[in-house]
Amino acid sequence: MIYSFGVLAQKRAIDSLPKNIEDYVLVKPGDTLTIQLNEFSIIPKQKFNSKEDIRYYLWFRRKVLKVYPYAKLASERLDTLNNRLEKIESKSKRRTYTKLIQKYIEGEFTDQIKKMTRTEGRILIKLIHRQTGETAFNNIKGLRSGWKAFWYNTTANVFKLSLKDEYHPESVNEDYLIEDILQRAFQDGVLKKQQAKLNFNFQKVITVRKAEINVEKYKKMFAKQKKKSEKKNKN
Numbered sequence: 001m002i003y004s005f006g007v008l009a010q011k012r013a014i015d016s017l018p019k020n021i022e023d024y025v026l027v028k029p030g031d032t033l034t035i036q037l038n039e040f041s042i043i044p045k046q047k048f049n050s051k052e053d054i055r056y057y058l059w060f061r062r063k064v065l066k067v068y069p070y071a072k073l074a075s076e077r078l079d080t081l082n083n084r085l086e087k088i089e090s091k092s093k094r095r096t097y098t099k100l101i102q103k104y105i106e107g108e109f110t111d112q113i114k115k116m117t118r119t120e121g122r123i124l125i126k127l128i129h130r131q132t133g134e135t136a137f138n139n140i141k142g143l144r145s146g147w148k149a150f151w152y153n154t155t156a157n158v159f160k161l162s163l164k165d166e167y168h169p170e171s172v173n174e175d176y177l178i179e180d181i182l183q184r185a186f187q188d189g190v191l192k193k194q195q196a197k198l199n200f201n202f203q204k205v206i207t208v209r210k211a212e213i214n215v216e217k218y219k220k221m222f223a224k225q226k227k228k229s230e231k232k233n234k235n
Contacts, residue, residue, distance in 0.1 A: 133197030
C-alpha cells in the first residue's frame with residue numbers, strides 16, 4: 001500500500017487543498033490513527049470455454065440481477081415480521097399481525113412473480129433460501145398451514161419447479177453461477193449486498209473450480225427450444 005501511494009504521489013503534478021475539511025482527520029505527532037476499512041475480496045477472472053459461452057452467461061446474469069432484489073426484499077420483510085412477533089405476547093394478536101404481513105408480502109410479490117419465466121422463478125426460489133436461511137416451502141409453511149404449503153409446492157411442480165429447492169453453490173453448478181454473478185455484482189456496486197444466511201465459503205469454492213464457467217445446461221435448453229419451434233413451424 002505504501003508503495004502504491006508513493007507511485008501515485010509521483011504522478012500527481014499539483015497538490016490541491018481539500019474542499020471539505022470535515023472529511024479529513026488531523027493527526028498530531030505521537031497519536032495513533034485507526035482506520036476502519038470495508039471488507040472486500042478479490043475474485044479471479046472467469047474462464048470460458050468459448051465466446052459463445054459468454055453470451056449464455058450474460059443471459060443468465062440478467063436473470064439473476066432481475067430476481068435478486070425480490071429475494072432481498074423477502075428476507076427484509078420476514079426479518080421484520082419475526083422481530084415484531086417476538087414482541088407480541090398475545091397469540092390472537094400474533095395471528096392477526098401474521099395475516100396482515102402475509103397479505104402485504106403477497107401484494108408485493110404476486111404480480112411480479114407471475115411475470116417471471118421458469119428460469120427466473122427457479123432462481124428466486126434458490127435465492128430465497130440464500131437470503132432467509134429457509135426454503136420457500138418452509139417460509140410459506142411458517143406463514144400458512146402445512147397444507148397450504150403442500151399445495152403451493154404442487155402448483156410450482158406444474159412448472160417443473162419445487163419450493164423445496166435449496167441453494168448449494170459449493171456443489172450445484174447453477175447455484176455456483178448465481179453466486180459468482182452476485183459476488184461480482186456486489187463488488188462492482190451493481191447490487192446492494194445483503195449477507196447470506198447460509199454458511200458457505202465462496203472464495204474456497206471458486207478456487208477449487210478455478211473460476212470455470214459451465215453453461216452447457218442453458219445451451220441444451222435453448223437448442224431444445226429451437227427444435228420445438230422448428231417442428232412447430234413445419235407443422
